[in-house]
Amino acid sequence: MLKAKVLIKxxxxxxxxxxxxxxxxxxxxxxxxxxxxxxxxxxxxxILASDSASSDVTGMMFNGLVKYDKNIxxxxxxxxxxxxxxxxxxxxxxxxxxVFWHDGAPFTSADVEFTYQKLIDPDVRTPxxxxxxxxxxxxxxxxxxxKVNYKEPFAPGLSSWGMPIIxxxxxxKEDLNTTGFARNPVGTGPYKFKxxxxxxxxxxxxxxxxxxxxxxxxxxxxxxxxxxxxxFLELETRGIDSSGLSPLQYTRQTDSAFFRxxxxxxxxxxxxxxxxxxxxxxxxxxxKAVRKALNYAVSKxxxxxxxLLGLGEASTGPFVRQSWAFNDKVKAAPFDPxxxxxxxxxxxxxxxxxxxxxxxxxxxxxxFTIATNQGNEERIKVAQIIQGRLKDIGIKVKIKVVEWxxxxxxxxxxxxxDAVLLGWALGREPDNFDIWHSSKTREGEFNFIGFxxxxxxxxxxxxxxxxxxxxxxxxxxxxxxxxxxxxxxxFLYVPDGLSILSSRFKGVKLEPIGIGYNxxxxxxxxxxxxxxxxxxx
Amino acid sequence: xxxYILRRLLGIVPLFLGITIxxxxxxxxxxxxxxxxxxxxxxxxxxxxxxxxDKIYGLDKPLHVQYVNWFSRxxxxxxxxxxxxxxxxxxxxxxxxxxxxxINLISLALIFLLAIPIGIKCAVNENRTFDKITTVLxxxxxxxxxFWLALLLMDLFCIRLGWLPVSGxxxxxxxxxxxxGKFLDxxxxxxxxxxxxxxxxLAGVSRYMRSSMIDALRQPYINTARAKGLPExxxxxxxxxxxxxxxxxxxxxxxxxxxxxxxxxFESIFAIPGIGRLFYEAxxxxxxxxxxxxxxxxxxxxxxxxLIADISYAVADPRIRFxxxxx
Numbered sequence: 128m129l130k131a132k133v134l135i136k137x138x139x140x141x142x143x144x145x146x147x148x149x150x151x152x153x154x155x156x157x158x159x160x161x162x163x164x165x166x167x168x169x170x171x172x173x174i175l176a177s178d179s180a181s182s183d184v185t186g187m188m189f190n191g192l193v194k195y196d197k198n199i200x201x202x203x204x205x206x207x208x209x210x211x212x213x214x215x216x217x218x219x220x221x222x223x224x225x226v227f228w229h230d231g232a233p234f235t236s237a238d239v240e241f242t243y244q245k246l247i248d249p250d251v252r253t254p255x256x257x258x259x260x261x262x263x264x265x266x267x268x269x270x271x272x273x274k275v276n277y278k279e280p281f282a283p284g285l286s287s288w289g290m291p292i293i294x295x296x297x298x299x300k301e302d303l304n305t306t307g308f309a310r311n312p313v314g315t316g317p318y319k320f321k322x323x324x325x326x327x328x329x330x331x332x333x334x335x336x337x338x339x340x341x342x343x344x345x346x347x348x349x350x351x352x353x354x355x356x357x358x359f360l361e362l363e364t365r366g367i368d369s370s371g372l373s374p375l376q377y378t379r380q381t382d383s384a385f386f387r388x389x390x391x392x393x394x395x396x397x398x399x400x401x402x403x404x405x406x407x408x409x410x411x412x413x414x415k416a417v418r419k420a421l422n423y424a425v426s427k428x429x430x431x432x433x434x435l436l437g438l439g440e441a442s443t444g445p446f447v448r449q450s451w452a453f454n455d456k457v458k459a460a461p462f463d464p465x466x467x468x469x470x471x472x473x474x475x476x477x478x479x480x481x482x483x484x485x486x487x488x489x490x491x492x493x494x495f496t497i498a499t500n501q502g503n504e505e506r507i508k509v510a511q512i513i514q515g516r517l518k519d520i521g522i523k524v525k526i527k528v529v530e531w532x533x534x535x536x537x538x539x540x541x542x543x544x545d546a547v548l549l550g551w552a553l554g555r556e557p558d559n560f561d562i563w564h565s566s567k568t569r570e571g572e573f574n575f576i577g578f579x580x581x582x583x584x585x586x587x588x589x590x591x592x593x594x595x596x597x598x599x600x601x602x603x604x605x606x607x608x609x610x611x612x613x614x615x616x617x618f619l620y621v622p623d624g625l626s627i628l629s630s631r632f633k634g635v636k637l638e639p640i641g642i643g644y645n646x647x648x649x650x651x652x653x654x655x656x657x658x659x660x661x662x663x664x
Numbered sequence: 665x666x667x668y669i670l671r672r673l674l675g676i677v678p679l680f681l682g683i684t685i686x687x688x689x690x691x692x693x694x695x696x697x698x699x700x701x702x703x704x705x706x707x708x709x710x711x712x713x714x715x716x717x718d719k720i721y722g723l724d725k726p727l728h729v730q731y732v733n734w735f736s737r738x739x740x741x742x743x744x745x746x747x748x749x750x751x752x753x754x755x756x757x758x759x760x761x762x763x764x765x766x767i768n769l770i771s772l773a774l775i776f777l778l779a780i781p782i783g784i785k786c787a788v789n790e791n792r793t794f795d796k797i798t799t800v801l802x803x804x805x806x807x808x809x810x811f812w813l814a815l816l817l818m819d820l821f822c823i824r825l826g827w828l829p830v831s832g833x834x835x836x837x838x839x840x841x842x843x844x845g846k847f848l849d850x851x852x853x854x855x856x857x858x859x860x861x862x863x864x865x866l867a868g869v870s871r872y873m874r875s876s877m878i879d880a881l882r883q884p885y886i887n888t889a890r891a892k893g894l895p896e897x898x899x900x901x902x903x904x905x906x907x908x909x910x911x912x913x914x915x916x917x918x919x920x921x922x923x924x925x926x927x928x929x930f931e932s933i934f935a936i937p938g939i940g941r942l943f944y945e946a947x948x949x950x951x952x953x954x955x956x957x958x959x960x961x962x963x964x965x966x967x968x969x970x971l972i973a974d975i976s977y978a979v980a981d982p983r984i985r986f987x988x989x990x991x
Contacts, residue, residue, distance in 0.1 A: 161836060170749045177706065252720055252750070257710035304720070305750045325759055326937030327832060352831055353932040353941060356815055360830045363823050532696025532950060535705070554708070561707040571711045659840055 154650040159346035159658035160632065163358050163367035167326045167351045171312040172303060173291035174246055177254045184329050184349055187646075188229075188314035189291035192220050192239065195555050197638035197645070199449060201286055205234065205315065211594050215280030220288070222271040226338045228294050229319040236267040241295035243275075251303050258287035280592045282599065283558040317342045317647045326351050332661060343650035344632075345661050365389060365657075368629040374436040377625040390627050393637050396449060397624040399552040400442040401506070402616040403497065403513065406544055407577040411495055418614035419460075420470035425516045426462035431620050434508055438625065442618035444607040445551075445559055449639045451596065452557035452603035457611045459618075467520050478521055485521035494523040495545035500534045506548050509619065513548075540571045547575075557603050560587045563610065578615040631655040672974060676967050684738075687959040688731050691952060697723065698747045698950040721747055734956060743960075744953035746946075753957045756942065761924065763833065764938040768923045771858050775865040776916065780909070782866075783873020787908075788900060790878055798870075806867035814860050814933045821856065829853055831935035857934045861927075873912055880908040914973075921965040 166180040173185035194204040203209070206220040226234040245251050246259040261281045266274045277284055294313055301308060312320050317339070318331035331347040350367055352358045359376060361367045363385070372381065372392070381392060405412035412418060427441035441459040446452045471477065476485045476493055484492045497513065499506045507528055514524040529538060538544045551562065561567050564587050565579040583606055590602040611618065626642070628635060634648045651657075699717040718724050722733065737744055743753035786795045822830045829835065833853045834846075841849055880886070881904050889899045928944040930936070946954035 159836070175750075177709070249716055250720065252717060254706065254709040254713055254717065256713050256716070257708065260712075305745060309749060309751075324937070325756075326941065327834070327935075328836070348836055350832070350836075350935075351937075352935045354831075354935070356811075357818070357831045357933050357935060360815075360818050360823060364826070364830050366830055530696070532948075536696050539705075549705070551705075551707075559707065561710070569711065571714065573705070573707050659837055 153652075154343050154634070154648075155653045155656070156341075156343050156650070157345050157653065157660050158631075158651040158656035159348050160344050160629075160646075160649070161348045161350055161366070161368045161658075163350050163352050163361055163370040165351075165353055165355065165358070168323075168329060168349075170309040171320070171323070171329075172293065172306065172309045173312075173314075174242065174253045174255060174293060175251070175303065175309070180349075180351075184331070185291060185312070185314070186316075187318040187331055187347055188312060188316040188320060189293070190226075190315050191289035191291050192222070193286065193288050195289070195640055195644075197640050199451075199555055199640050204289070205292060206288075209285070211285075212274075213276075215277075215282070215592065215594050217274055217276050218285060218288075219268070219272065219274045222273070223338060224271050226315050227336060228296075228315055229313045229334060230294075230297070232294065232296050234292070234294075234315055235270045236273045237270075238292050238295045239273050240265055240267050241299070242290065242292045245293070245298075245303055246290070248303075253303075255287075255290060258284060259290075280594070282591055282594050283556045285594070286554070286556040318347045321346075326353075332663060335663065337647065339647060342647040343634075344646075346658065362386075362390070362627065365629070368632070370627055372625040372627050374434075374438045374623075374625065377438060377627075378436050381627060386627075389630055391630045391632075391635065393626045393628065393642055394438065394623050395637060395639075395641060396440065396447060397552075397622050398447055398449065398555065399550055400445075400447060400621045401509065401548070401550040401619045402442065403619060404547045404549060404576045404616045406542060406546065407579075407615060408542065409495075409545055411493065411545065414474050415613060416470050416474040417476070418617070420467040420474070420520075421517065421522075422460050422467075422614055422617050423463045423470065424467035424520045424522075425513050425617060425619075427459060427619055428462065429516075430509055430512050433512065434505055435620065435622055439620045439622040442621050444611040444618060445563065446557060446603065446607050447553060447621050450553070450555070450557055451600055452607065454604035454607035456604075457608055464516075464520055471520065483521060484523060492523060493521070494525075496525040496527050497546050497548055498527045498529060498534065498538050498544045499548040500531045501528050502531065506550075510548050513617075539575050542570070542575055542577070557599070558587075558591055560591060563587060563606070576615055578613075580609060580613060583609055631657070669971075669975060672971055676971070679967065680963060683963045684735065684956070684960065685731065688734065688956060689727065691950075691955055691959075692727055692730070694950075696950055698952065699723065734953075738960065743957040746954050747951045748946075748949055748954070753953050756954065757939070757957060757961070760937060760939045760942050763936060764925075764940070765923055767854065767858060767861065767936070767938070768925075770854070771862040771865065772916075772919055772923070774858065774862045775869055776912075778862075779866050779869035780873050780912065782870040784877055784900065784905065784908075786870070786874040787877030787881060795874075802867040802870060805863045808863075810860060810864065810927075811929050811933050813863070814856070814930070817856055817860065828856055831933070833936055857930070857936060860934075861930060869912070869915065872915060873908070876911050877904060877908040880904040883907070921962075921969045924961070924965060 164180050164183065166178065168176070168181035168184050169178050170176050170181055171185055171188070173182070173189045176182055176185055190204045192204060192206040193201050193209070196202045205222055205226055207223050208221050210219045211217070212219055220239070222234070222236060222239070228234060243259060243262070243265045246253055246256055247262075261277055261279070261284060263276045263278045266276070268274055275284070292315070297313055298306065298308060310323055315338070317334055317337045319334045321330040321332045323329045328351060329349040331349075333342040333345050333347075335341045352361055352367070358367070358370055359380065362370055377392065377394070381390065405418060407413065431437060431439045431441065440448075443457045443459045444454065446454070448455070468477075471485060475487050478484065479486045479490065486492050497510045499510055507526070510526045514526060517524050539547065553559070561573045563574060563578055563583055565574070565584050567574040568577050568579075586602045586606050590599050590606070593599050593602070624641070628642070631651045632649045633652065634645070634650055635642055636645065638644060697718070698721060699714050722730060725733075734744065745751060746753050746756055782798060786798050789795045818830055821828045829852060833850060835841075835849050835853075838846060838849055886899060886904055889903045894903075924939060927940045931938045931941045943954070943958045945951070946958065
């Protein structure tokens with residue numbers, strides 16, 4: 128009797144375990160994910176691609192030696208691990224030996240060496256050579272070990288090996304700039320190329336032999352829909368499964384029973400920020416007190432509430448919250464027009480002739496122009512809010528909206544501006560030497576505001592030389608603090624990245640890096656699948 | 665006649681050279697460089713890398729050298745490769761042509777098939793109710809922004825009624841359909857774009873037809889025809905129409921170069937991979953070889969269109985034909 132009870136108990140325990148197991152392991156194969164994109168990819172040679180449409184597609188087909196995991200830590204991808212040697216002068220990568228190209232050829236060190244040679248080849252149209260030109264030599268130790276020797280220790284070099292590796296055996300005899308590979312690529316990734324119909328779609332098939340595992344979703348279809356209104360209508364007819372959303376679409380337009388039933392929405396701070404950059408070579412902005420005053424005069428919360436409908440947070444410096452370089456002790460200055468007026472008065476700017484505008488001792492009014500690029504309504508509206516707030520403290524602001532390429536060549540490159548309203552999209556690697564170091568102020572370089580601070584220079588140099596993340600963290604947090612104190616930019620906001628995905632995809636989890644990191648684990652129950660099964664030979 | 669054509673052909677050469685030189689200079693002098701847009705504000709792309717890219721694209725050479733290089737390629741019918749993806753420009757243009765030409769041909773046919781009867785009916789009923797209602801409708805459709813109309817129709821037919829697909833020219837499962845299924849699938853996708861595209865043209869052409877028909881109906885020979893007791897149908901469709909339709913034929917002729925032109929708005933909204941977007945993007949990206957190819961294409965089509973028009977005038981009008989031989 129007792130035995131029977133125990134048996135029943137054990138059996139029911141088995142039942143529970145089996146039930147849970149079936150829940151966990153019941154992922155079905157099949158179906159397709161259709162994502163909508165405004166632009167067609169340019170090229171599927173990953174080391175040439177610099178537009179996001181191309182990288183979105185090649186990201187599914189290629190791997191780098193390293194990648195970022197869901198918590199934004201650098202982990203091995205094609206490399207199973209690495210060692211830092213010679214005090215940071217050398218990085219030894221241990222490559223996986225179970226990786227094959229989509230055509231069946233094995234992946235080896237020779238492919239890594241080949242990719243490196245193409246990256247530094249002056250005749251190859253790659254925009255990514257600068258990180259790799261710091262390499263002295265690349266040694267192939269054996270089929271699955273390579274050693275990279277740097278001219279001097281270069282910590283961001285490690286993450287630069289997230290660069291997708293391209294196959295030597297297919298590209299050795301090709302001119303990379305014009306090769307047919309660009310429209311028929313072969314990679315190592317979870318999806319392999321099927322077809323590309325220009326300006327219509329790119330279709331990928333799951334790679335059953337992927338070294339991690341076979342992805343559950345059979346097809347990845349990348350649809351090109353150039354118009355944002357149409358893109359949204361396609362969501363409403365379930366013509367696409369995923370897309371980015373604007374704040375208005377996120378809060379209002381997708382707030383219906385239909386969208387709640389068929390879609391899941393995601394919100395995550397973007398890796399980037401919007402700012403007002405001052406030309407520090409201009410007399411108006413040379414005085415730190417003036418820049419601080421301007422910061423007090425503009426309410427970031429107001430901008431976020433109006434422009435982003437509350438979907439974002441105030442930016443406090445050159446790093447964002449998800450980055451390990453972020454310094455959470457730096458707090459955004461409050462909105463305080465009285466303090467702004469007081470600071471300006473100390474700096475010699477106040478309303479001397481009682482006409483409502485502030486003047487300096489020479490009687491000159493404080494007047495400047497904010498330049499921004501055409502085609503970004505959000506920035507134009509932000510400029511208008513700033514204009515209104517600065518008017519309140521007696522500063523005259525004009526707004527100039529210029530076509531993008533003209534803006535870059537005539538305003539940014541030539542330093543021909545008072546203030547610019549722009550945004551930086553950041554990489555996961557915090558090194559931002561090119562934006563803040565005083566040596567990067569030549570025409571066409573990225574410290575176009577002319578920021579010069581010896582301590583920041585030193586910390587940036589240290590940050591590049593050190594591999595120890597704890598030490599680097601201290602350097603970058605210090606940089607964060609100094610830059611916010613100096614106010615070379617008026618740091619405005621970090622917007623939230625908003626996206627939507629069909630709710631038939633299961634296994635999707637939002638992590639600090641986003642949702643795409645575990646795409647190979649996503650699956651659709653057989654009963655909910657919408658697209659034909661593809662049988663691969 | 666032959667010498668007339670030869671003279672016209674010779675005249676085309678300097679005209680063509682002039683067009684290409686001026687366009688080349690204007691395009692290259694417009695601010696913004698392909699390399700700076702492509703790598704815009706990407707801190708990972710250093711100044712040295714941008715200089716390297718300029719060199720690969722040949723942008724570091726003086727303008728006249730660039731022009732001579734471009735022109736010598738053109739003489740070999742080589743339009744160079746696009747800066748954007750390194751593919752031959754001719755391949756990129758040819759790839760887009762079928763869709764654009766098909767849609768334009770269908771809608772052109774539709775426009776004339778509908779506009780001519782509408783115009784006739786209006787002229788015959790001049791200033792009566794039918795004419796007045798049509799006039800109002802025609803002006804409304806003429807004034808309506810294409811993108812707005814397109815979005816409204818999409819909302820009605822694709823979302824509320826669910827009858828038609830929103831955008832694109834094929835379904836995602838197109839490759840797995842039967843031939844008949846493929847035809848039906850494409851037709852379903854093309855109904856809205858062609859309707860929207862035709863509506864604007866319909867308004868214009870039907871107005872031309874109306875006024876030209878009214879003119880014809882006022883001619884003395886119509887009175888004669890009526891006086892000799894011909895049935896009204898014969899008066900309208902045989903005597904008046906034949907004369908009234910000539911200006912419309914000219915419009916058909918002038919529309920032919922337009923067959924190759926696309927519209928950015930229209931193609932963007934319906935996600936149609938046509939020529940309009942190709943060139944729009946080329947201009948935005950400063951993709952010089954592609955822009956120049958468009959200039960050449962446009963110039964050649966227009967010049968030959970004019971030539972053909974002139975020749976047909978010459979055929980029709982002896983005064984033009986013989987002027988050259990009088991000297």
